[in-house]
Amino acid sequence: MSTRAIKYLNKKGINFKVVEYEHDEKGAEFAARAIGFPLERTIKTLVVDLGNKKYSFALMPGDKQLSLKQLAKVCNVKRAAMVDTATAERLTGYLVGGISPFGAKQNLPTVIEKGLLKFDEVAINAGQRGVMLIMTPGDIVKALDCEVAGIVQ
Amino acid sequence: MVEKVLKKDHKIHAEMTVLNIVSKHRKTEAVFKNYDKKAGVCICCHALFESLSKVALRYGLNLEELLEDLEDAVRE
Numbered sequence: 001m002s003t004r005a006i007k008y009l010n011k012k013g014i015n016f017k018v019v020e021y022e023h024d025e026k027g028a029e030f031a032a033r034a035i036g037f038p039l040e041r042t043i044k045t046l047v048v049d050l051g052n053k054k055y056s057f058a059l060m061p062g063d064k065q066l067s068l069k070q071l072a073k074v075c076n077v078k079r080a081a082m083v084d085t086a087t088a089e090r091l092t093g094y095l096v097g098g099i100s101p102f103g104a105k106q107n108l109p110t111v112i113e114k115g116l117l118k119f120d121e122v123a124i125n126a127g128q129r130g131v132m133l134i135m136t137p138g139d140i141v142k143a144l145d146c147e148v149a150g151i152v153q
Numbered sequence: 154m155v156e157k158v159l160k161k162d163h164k165i166h167a168e169m170t171v172l173n174i175v176s177k178h179r180k181t182e183a184v185f186k187n188y189d190k191k192a193g194v195c196i197c198c199h200a201l202f203e204s205l206s207k208v209a210l211r212y213g214l215n216l217e218e219l220l221e222d223l224e225d226a227v228r229e
Contacts, residue, residue, distance in 0.1 A: 026202035044201075049176075073169045082176040083201075095203055096172075 004093070004103030005127035008136075014143045016135040019123070023130030026097030028062030035123060035132055039063045042132075043116065043124040044138075045099045047088040047108070050077045055091055057101040057110040059124070059140065064113070064152040074111055074149040100127035101144055112137070112146040165223045167206040167216060171196060174205070180226040187222070188214060 002016055009016055021034035032042035040063040048071060054110055056075060058066050072080040085096045093105030101110050101124075115123055116137045123132045124140065141148060165174055165181075175182050175197065176202035185196045194200070200208045205223075209216035 027200070029199050046201075063195075063198055065195055081179060082172060084173045084176040085170060087176075 001126075001128075001131060003100070003127035004128055005100035005125070005130060006103075007135070008103035009133070009143060012143050013138075014135065014139045016133040016139070018126060019132045019134060021130055021132070022050050023060050023097065026129070031125070031132055032062055032123070035136055036106065037123045037132075037134075041116075041119050041122045041124055045125055046064060047083045047091055047099070049081045049083050049087070050075050051079060055083065055106070055108050057104075057144075058151055059101060059112040059116065059146070060152065061113060061116055064115075067153040069152075070149070070151045071111060074147060074151060075109075080126070094125075094127050095129060098125055098127060098129040098131070100125045101140075103127055110144045110146040111149055112141060112144075113151050114148050115150070117148060163220070163224055164227050165205070165220055167209075167220065168204045170202055170204055171208060172201045174198045174223065178223075178227045180229060181223050184219075184222045188219060 019035045028042045028044040032039040039062040043059050044062050046058045046066055048058050058071055060066055068080040088096055091106050092099050121125055121134050122137050123134050126133045156175060189195050
């Protein structure tokens, strides 16, 4: 199994484990259930519009909702908004349900919810529906040079 | 059911995903929040990529009522 995300991480020398599952539904909840991983440790990758044609990834625990207000504050912009499916797919080159922050078509800045850093391992999409990566949150920060901040509601 | 709720002048329809609704109409986030209790989960956390019809079916919500409330928020 190889995806753009996996190639990206290999190139950076980052360790991870690949877990595949039968993809019947989009979203972190289904993925977590399918791989037998806790939802709060299963990351959902959201694409956010920061205005002026600037976008960012927000990496969130699967069971929490993004605070757009907090994210806007962290990114020093007036307003942040979720992008629709088509825009997310256009910016990342991935299909919704398989969006990974690694190896995306556009190199977007990334903010990761600080609460995720307390876990030894988290699950994150590998850039293909039905494929997840298990890795340390610290390695995610390293691979993407993420900003770590409180962005949940 | 779906046909019944597809009204021409409506901006929201049953086959739109929660993500596409909140991304286009920010005010609808508050409507979903109001339905969290009825659904028993945070809809925007757990069902962001699902269509309204699926959300209603899965969490036992009244689809027509939900659509009306979302439309009201969009019209505001």
